[in-house]
Amino acid sequence: QQQVKQSPQSLIVQKGGISIINCAYENTAFDYFPWYQQFPGKGPALLIAIRPDVSEKKEGRFTISFNKSAKQFSLHIMDSQPGDSATYFCAALEYGNKLVFGAGTILRVKS
Amino acid sequence: DAGVTQSPTHLIKTRGQQVTLRCSPKSGHDTVSWYQQALGQGPQFIFQYYEEEERQRGNFPDRFSGHQFPNYSSELNVNALLLGDSALYLCASSLYRGIGLTGELFFGEGSRLTVL
Numbered sequence: 001q002q003q004v005k006q007s008p009q010s011l012i013v014q015k016g017g018i019s020i021i022n023c024a025y026e027n028t029a030f031d032y033f034p035w036y037q038q039f040p041g042k043g044p045a046l047l048i049a050i051r052p053d054v055s056e057k058k059e060g061r062f063t064i065s066f067n068k069s070a071k072q073f074s075l076h077i078m079d080s081q082p083g084d085s086a087t088y089f090c091a092a093l094e095y096g097n098k099l100v101f102g103a104g105t106i107l108r109v110k111s
Numbered sequence: 112d113a114g115v116t117q118s119p120t121h122l123i124k125t126r127g128q129q130v131t132l133r134c135s136p137k138s139g140h141d142t143v144s145w146y147q148q149a150l151g152q153g154p155q156f157i158f159q160y161y162e163e164e165e166r167q168r169g170n171f172p173d174r175f176s177g178h179q180f181p182n183y184s185s186e187l188n189v190n191a192l193l194l195g196d197s198a199l200y201l202c203a204s205s206l207y208r209g210i211g212l213t214g215e216l217f218f219g220e221g222s223r224l225t226v227l
Contacts, residue, residue: 006153032211036218043115043201043218044154049211089153096167097142097210101153 003027004092006102013109019077021105023090026071030100032093035064035075037086038104044089048075080109113138115219117202123225124192132187132222136204140217142166143185145177146201148221154201160185161207189224197226 005024013019023033034049050057050064050073057064063076077084090102116135124130136143142161146154156169160179179185183204189196199221206214 004153034211034215041220043203043220045218046215049215051211091153093210096208097144097159097205097216098156098167098169099154099210099216100156103153104151 003100004090004102006090006105008105009103010106011108013080013107015080015082015109015111017080017109019080019084019107019109020074021088021090021107022072022074023102024070024072025092027092027094027100028071030092030094033064033066033073034091034093034099035062036089036091036101038089039086047088077107080107082109082111085109115202115204115217117200117219117222119222120220121223121225123227125227126192126194128192128226129188129190130192130224132189132200132202132224134185134187134202134204134219136183136185136202137217140204140206140214141183142205142207142209143179143183144203144205144216145185145187146203146218147171148199148201150198157187166207192226194226197224199223 035047036044037047038044061078066073091099144159145157148154158168163179201221202219205216
């Protein structure tokens with residue numbers, strides 16, 4: 001059973017455009033929602049994270065929007081750059097230190 | 112300040128063999144978690160170690176076992192390897208129950224296991 005559903009599976013965006021990745025969850029016990037970025041041959045690296053009592057968080061070109069009632073959250077990458085080309089994972093924190101990950105979105109930014 | 116280090120980076124085994132993967136956590140971290148990442152998938156939680164004890168376990172069979180040493184480093188052991196065990200095995204470190212509160216989860220670059 002996939003606890004965190006992520007879409008789209010892959011995404012192609014023009015340089016300077018906005019990349020949007022969406023995630024949905026069922027478990028209302030999740031209380032922390034990070035996004036990770038992974039380059040080929042590397043481990044995932046934390047990009048930005050949000051708690052459910054906040055509806056939006058922005059860090060530079062990256063913004064998380066969070067809709068608690070809909071149990072959905074999304075990552076927006078503004079002014080997307082070729083260097084942003086990577087796989088992005090949303091995740092949710094279960095009790096303790098266990099992160100539940102989405103299946104990932106492969107982002108390609110065309111220059 | 113060294114981050115999370117894992118060894119070996121790549122290894123090839125045959126079905127039925129056993130494998131041991133190693134991890135040194137980020138300086139100052141006391142908790143090690145292991146994740147399995149199959150090709151094209153998100154990481155799946157295997158288990159977590161704190162104070163040399165397994166604290167949480169994901170949906171993995173008993174063939175997967177681990178250990179944490181007094182210096183917080185950790186090993187992941189997989190017995191009776193199956194073809195389906197081929198994956199990237201990621202070690203992650205943190206402070207115990209600190210994710211999102213006092214710190215974050217930091218991943219190593221992983222050990223790529225191929226089972227033939």
